[in-house]
Amino acid sequence: MRSFASDNNAGVHPQVMEALQQANEGHAVGYGADVHTERAVEVLKGHFGPQSEAHFVFLGTAANVLGLAALVRPYQSVICAETAHINNDECGAPERFLGSKLVGVPHTDGKITPEAIAPLLESRGFEHHSQPAAVSVTQPTELGALYSLDELKAIGEFCKQENLRLHMDGARIANAAAALDVSLAAMTRDVGVDVLSLGGGKNGLMYGEAIVFMRPGLDTDFRYVRKQAMQLVSKMRYLSVQFEAMFGTDLWIENGQRANAMARLLAEKAGAVDGVEITRPVETNAVFASMPMQAIETLKQEFFFYVWEPTRPEVRWMTSFDTTEDDVERFAAALKRAMDT
Amino acid sequence: MRSFASDNNAGVHPQVMEALQQANEGHAVGYGADVHTERAVEVLKGHFGPQSEAHFVFLGTAANVLGLAALVRPYQSVICAETAHINNDECGAPERFLGSKLVGVPHTDGKITPEAIAPLLESRGFEHHSQPAAVSVTQPTELGALYSLDELKAIGEFCKQENLRLHMDGARIANAAAALDVSLAAMTRDVGVDVLSLGGGKNGLMYGEAIVFMRPGLDTDFRYVRKQAMQLVSKMRYLSVQFEAMFGTDLWIENGQRANAMARLLAEKAGAVDGVEITRPVETNAVFASMPMQAIETLKQEFFFYVWEPTRPEVRWMTSFDTTEDDVERFAAALKRAMDT
């Protein structure tokens, strides 16, 4: 039975598992000096261009924090949406590792704008205030919303103009690419992103995320930072080969498309149930809905998922690369039963 | 000519300077094992009770950060007003030294309430979120407002109930005590404050602040934390004797009363000038006002002060222990001239 709690409840995609098997041949030098890592880096250069440099870490929080470590010093601050994963869901990892302040700004479904960032720049030059040096956006946002290319370009240009570095948390970027039907580069490099956290774990990998530095010079000392951050993988080939399998084929986008399609179906079925209201635009693989707390409790006996906003109450349901129409039907049926009781 | 930019533009009170002279006799063991430190600690026990423990550091930012270091671990967060000095005016010192997240909440003139804090406690028990462990209030606030004893009690009781530690930034607590006409203990220990930053520098000392731990056990390892935080004063006697001179007499409260009175006078005079609007309640030694930017520029040619909120525009004027009625008259006259041009 499949869960709608999070896309990380899904397993490992069969093609990825197969690649892991194949990588398990003989010996390989550790820490990245192996052929799978070499190939995975090439694969990502294929997506982001020859000037880009990709490195691998274990998980998304580390991808975000280490990517930002290349952009800010401790006395500088990172501007992000109040809802950003780095701001809410990393237990202060950025503050502790970077020593930097995170400044949350108002947002719409997790999306921020130059207008929201601009007022913070008045603190520049005053040593009493953390100095804004980087902006971090999440595509798609933690609330399932999408930045359009124009919205991203506007932020990218603003950052260039204001000498701010731009980081993108792309934990679910495959879902964004599928929804916008654009290339990975179009959503990142081409809009002015300096550093990207390229998600893998939520899209069918066993573990592992990539940090893509879009320009030379940004990753000069990265390998030392990664080691000190406890993110240097010893048997790197097993992490790299997963990226090779996913981004060296269309698997990444197919998985994103599937999850998005199932979310649309789920929203449609759930929205049709009396008393259930879909509360946010369904643009990727997240569905937010409000329903009575009693029905939530009943439904939770069959399916585990998270209550996002208890006061409303609002719940979050997520689909994944392996969600089937059957899963959605079963879930919708259970939802209906829960609402009827 | 006196400044209205900040109470730290004032000098050292003559009685404090006199005490520094007298302490400059022969040799004394360093790092706090001297008679002046012993006496200063006794003097503060006189204010806060025998169960309290006071320690000295160089400045207010350190008093705040080291006080909080006794209350939170890196994975825990500190809740404060968005306008709090620790959140805005310490260049990320708390984040860097504590490794902790600061969470700013909505406020009225810098004052927060249990209602504003409560929603943050839902994150408790979820390892993805910084765990709320301490609340920090500023008395009076950075906007010159005062918490009433009842407002502080409400926060104190809420913290006890919710197992949150309570820190008070008392950089200008003498002004608060003067305004509320209550003892230092009544505003701190008696309302449930665990740790107090007791201000000295803004009230006539040359340098130095005290951290007062209201209960035994809180300062067990303080002296190691202070040394590692680069705040252990070698010739401690010169810092301690200033506290002896100020808090062993009525000097602290007299200075607070004087500054407050001059602020009231300034607000009255300035408020009477056409086009100048006093924008916040004048409860201690800060006066906030709005006036045309052009007049601000003109006035700044005679008196240096800060523009607090450029969009409005709103300015901040502060009085100090040595502000005279003449100073205020001269400033008000200059203000009138600036508005007339």
Place this chain on the structure above:
Amino acid sequence: MRSFASDNNAGVHPQVMEALQQANEGHAVGYGADVHTERAVEVLKGHFGPQSEAHFVFLGTAANVLGLAALVRPYQSVICAETAHINNDECGAPERFLGSKLVGVPHTDGKITPEAIAPLLESRGFEHHSQPAAVSVTQPTELGALYSLDELKAIGEFCKQENLRLHMDGARIANAAAALDVSLAAMTRDVGVDVLSLGGGKNGLMYGEAIVFMRPGLDTDFRYVRKQAMQLVSKMRYLSVQFEAMFGTDLWIENGQRANAMARLLAEKAGAVDGVEITRPVETNAVFASMPMQAIETLKQEFFFYVWEPTRPEVRWMTSFDTTEDDVERFAAALKRAMDT
């Protein structure tokens, strides 16, 4: 062709790969609330007793640093051998994450003694000095040497007596257990170890290490520390199931025995080659030898390995769970050729 550079050049043991396959069934809640994690924790309780608590992280450096995080505060120091992995091979990760000082003491083949630790304790109580709070030993050491149970007991008793916490880096503890023919508990819990880094990656896992807290109370806030340290695994089941497969059977000890046996064979064959001197006792799966630099260069054209001490010169060769007698024969033959040229 197999490498003798490090035991992390070996791949994933077939039984572990098989377990990963089997775990790849349907959905599972993330972050450790899955049946494999539950079982893996039980399996480790079987080894270390019901009072122990095990948690999983991605790699050995994190196991060491997070284990120590439960034992020291930033103003406290960790005492270890100058050669300890935490002191030499973690790029300052302990200093950065803990904020603590590491103090290296003299050693014999990586082994330290109470006599070497005792002089450091004179700094206790002086706030100018980092306060010794924990001792870290590596079993077997980075130089392949073994502590006897009596040597460990002596350190354990000294630590208890002196109120020092004892950490053990057990990245290769399976090799130690195989060599001493004792249980994991006998070498750790029973000699006074408080926290153990239990190695997996160097003994046939794909990734993952366990931190075993030997007493209740030590891991109270571990899950928050782990998240803030960027070590909370989202799809935990895939990490846990590897520990289940390895420590729920005899695989761990068999792998250790095999690697040790092959090291003895390698030492015998290599030691028989004219001009090659085995420089340290071969007690586990590491062989240290000295030979002319020219021969080293020649041999390196066939086999990659590390020069440990260039001045001597001394090299390190390591065997792993999958090293065969054939591998050793081929290596010894190549060594002979290299020495003959």
Place this chain on the structure above:
Amino acid sequence: MRSFASDNNAGVHPQVMEALQQANEGHAVGYGADVHTERAVEVLKGHFGPQSEAHFVFLGTAANVLGLAALVRPYQSVICAETAHINNDECGAPERFLGSKLVGVPHTDGKITPEAIAPLLESRGFEHHSQPAAVSVTQPTELGALYSLDELKAIGEFCKQENLRLHMDGARIANAAAALDVSLAAMTRDVGVDVLSLGGGKNGLMYGEAIVFMRPGLDTDFRYVRKQAMQLVSKMRYLSVQFEAMFGTDLWIENGQRANAMARLLAEKAGAVDGVEITRPVETNAVFASMPMQAIETLKQEFFFYVWEPTRPEVRWMTSFDTTEDDVERFAAALKRAMDT
């Protein structure tokens, strides 16, 4: 009665106290935008050249740590003598604030050489090891020894050659200048020092040290680092004016000469007492001696001082700018009595 425990047991020199009085006139803008700070910076440019930049902090530990903060990143290490103040007497402040590893090397009376540093550079380029980036020397050393100009030049050239930055802890540099009879620049800038901690507190100031950056570019972001490090002085004029008084006249060197002369006298008198052995060259204002523990205890009843090395036992006696021949005579007499009993 004067102490021989440390030169920080002495008080404030009358000329410095006088300057503090004179600075206490009217109002001044805080944080360094005052005329005394402007003048003090000019005074130090007079010593170190127009290309130098000086900044002020509260104390020596901060001067060292913030100076080093301009030279290393967290994954880089600082090489120093095992006896260095930064390594032994700052309770891990460098590790905590910098996140960097300190690596102590063998020394002679606290002096290190290129030969002692060179072997550590082999770790360069290996991400597993902290990367050596800076060398820190103390002039004079914590053991009272002096580097000759040639010894310093040798280290400076080695550092330039090896692309290492050079920091000097000059907490007692006035004593060194007096002993070597050279200018401050000759001992620092001219031998290749990048950043100097210029001591004040041990030579007659009430508080305060300067950090002198010898080249433009090194202090670009210093003021933010200082604020985040809790070292930005609000009433800066009182700190600056002390440097103006001391380094704008010959007071600094006269104080150093006096303390050194008294140390020589003390060594002569003490060395003449039967059973007392002067254990180290007396080159500045420290005298190290060995004598029976019982005599130490007796002498301590009259004079407080530190036992440096209990096993020997070896004691440290320090003279200061205000030590008189009478003080030395009285101390020598007490020493004799202690030895006779």
